[in-house]
Amino acid sequence: MMNKQEILEKLPYSVPFLFVDELLTIDENGATGTYTFNKDLDFYKGHFKDHPVTPGVILTETMAQIGLVCLGIYLSGYIDSAASSHVMLTSTAIDFMKPVFPGEKVTVVSEKVYFRFKKLHCKVEMKNEAGDVVCKGTLSGMVTTKLNG
Template sequence: MKQEEILARLPYSPPFLFVDELLSIDENGCTGTYTYSPELDFYKGHFKDHPVTPGVILTETMAQIGLVCLGIFLTGEVASGSSSHVMLTSTAIDFVKPVFPGEKVTVIAEKVYFRFKKLHCNVQMQNKEGEVVCKGTISGMVTTKLNG
């Protein structure tokens, strides 16, 4: 399955799409990027005069790249004619550095297990300097249904 096919299957659209590109993906994990536009609405009030990307948005970015994209790949939905939905079930994220408007981040996800429709991954987000800005674990349930 090609990265473009996976991105086309994501159940998000702007302004809630936090994946620009997938750099790599296989049965063990994936890597992708996103650049936070300074025009995103949440920067207007978080924090006044010193905007910082909220932790919940960083977590969502890691979930979209490291859980949903990987879940679509692992279920092989493009080839099978089905569609996957990945529902976030748990997170444990440590935030180390702030992410500012205009920053490009890279998310690296490593599959811990995928069984009984549950996907569990170790994830980390890095800034353009390769510094870890947040890391942790993320899990979700993958459901599939046949299209047609």
Template structure:
């Protein structure tokens, strides 16, 4: 399955799609990028006169690239045209802010995939290759 095919199967659309490119995908991990456009609605109120990307959006970006894209790839042999996911848990440490117009790279490494549950170690890096957040994310493939 190609990166383009995986992206076409994502269950999201703008303005809630946080994947621009899937650069690496294989059975043990994924890597992709997203640029946070300054016109995204959440910047209007988070924070006044000094907008930063909310942590929940950073987690969602890591989940879409590092968990859902990988889950679609791992489930490629189940002949389903639509793979459904349920987010189950995350433990993320935030180290640096992500600002409007900043491009980030998410790197995911599979911890395990069994009985429909996928757990990954994820890391997000900015354009200076500085880690901005990292941790684990889990979900169920339904």
């Protein structure tokens, strides 16, 4: 089974589109990780003028990278450890409760609802450092495997 560092190394993202700093826990039932939104990220320059706020699509992407993709990579080890797995986001249903500002650290917690026929469906929640829920909902994705070589 892959460890947390191996899972992070398999993520198909790089800066500036990598929204995972640390993977705290992962098992067959879910994942927990953190990310701090650097105040110098380019999208803050125009969203919103003079009052930057993290766009909802970026919050959703952060939840997907930590709570769906990392978990999908972990779970795909049960399918075929010789294959390279990718998780493609297929659907989202997210409610936003509070803004996330530049420099804020968030924690994402996902809980697997089901994983069958290579389809992963999760409940996800993002909290700020004060422990307030900033957004929550469900994410789904398909795990695809590509043989190495």
